[in-house]
Amino acid sequence: MNMMDETGGRETSATRAAYLSLREMILVGELPAGQKLKIEQLRARLNMGASPVREALSLLTSDMLVERIDQRGFKAAPASLANFEEILMLRTTLEDMALRKSMARATPEWEERLVLSHHKMKRLAGSDTFEDAHKSFHMTLLSNSDAPMLERYCSQLYDLNIRYRYLAAGGEGYQSRDIAAEHEDIFDAAVRGDAEAASAALLSHYRLTGAYLKTQLGGL
Amino acid sequence: MNMMDETGGRETSATRAAYLSLREMILVGELPAGQKLKIEQLRARLNMGASPVREALSLLTSDMLVERIDQRGFKAAPASLANFEEILMLRTTLEDMALRKSMARATPEWEERLVLSHHKMKRLAGSDTFEDAHKSFHMTLLSNSDAPMLERYCSQLYDLNIRYRYLAAGGEGYQSRDIAAEHEDIFDAAVRGDAEAASAALLSHYRLTGAYLKTQLGGL
């Protein structure tokens, strides 16, 4: 039996599809923090066998979005104020490091990618794909660091933080500050090659967002 | 059919057994860096089905000891001088942070665990379980940081570094310096509560080891 999926399009692998779906569901809170993740349920929901689901959950363990308890299945990683604060702390430390490394090795090619991703982010403000563009901008800032593990950590921590944004306000309501101006500051300093200013702007951006989110996270 | 294993002992789960075996095999170089990891081979070698092997490999992806290429299987993470240097950089940064946090919250209970793990490590010098005791000592130093993700990163990075020790000299030959004295310095400063001294001693320990290893890693 060949798997001429819905739209006739050829997907990659079932495991990858499951990984992406489950990741998204956890990030936006569709699968709430701390909830037990039952294979049978997910299997039915995603319309595939148990093997790809198990494997996807194992992979999500890497990202600290899922916890695995031997012999007792999986659950969505719990959320807590302490966890949020630890993420913020690690993020500021590691992104600062990565940004400085990135800038120290600045090339025209990197600057061009930065200009492009900044432009796309501005253009997509308000759109439902803004989230992706926003992450892309931040990761592009770090992408020239020549330290792949460091970048991986930053990407992981970025994702973990997304979840708290949704927890705080269902994904909305964080446009209250002038985020665009903050991004502009980071971007300008980065292109200008002023590492101190870029770092200060980036950290300030994260700390302001962090402080705001903390006020919204009463239920933790 | 019940699985009355060899010694009649009841293990935990096949997945966990596979995870531990494969992890060890990669760390000591029995499965060389960069090598393709074929399910069928490993399945036969570990005497179990394909599912636990696949799941264990997925979990090892978390630890950055295995790479997964969609639709194309798994391979042991490649080793390189650049990777070694990145590990060293991240390790010094993160362990420094964790050690300071740990010490800032020092309690008698933590000090006691530290004394104990230091004692055990000294006692096991030369033994084949020294490696475990050594890791245990270093992790105990950090274990009071109240930052679980940070500790997890440190533990991961520690393991990744082990592999380079084996690559450098088959696991031997790194006793040439007076390692015991270096550990003693770290330990004394930590118990004394002198964070600056402890941090300096710890970083020096890692940098000396790192510099030594680098001389031995010609083949990368």
Added chain:
DNA sequence: ATGTCAATAAATATCGATATTTTCAAATCT
């Protein structure tokens, strides 16, 4: 000889069917 393409072989990915373990609740004993 050399590069392309088809046929074959090998390996991965996935499913469906069980065996094992854990969980939960009712029944039993003190």
Added chain:
DNA sequence: AGATTTGAAAATATCGATATTTATTGACAT
């Protein structure tokens, strides 16, 4: 009544069998 044991019921973990995909080999045309 309260604690403990026992037995379904549910869920996880694992196996063995296929389907799918990727890698390899050898024929064929240039």
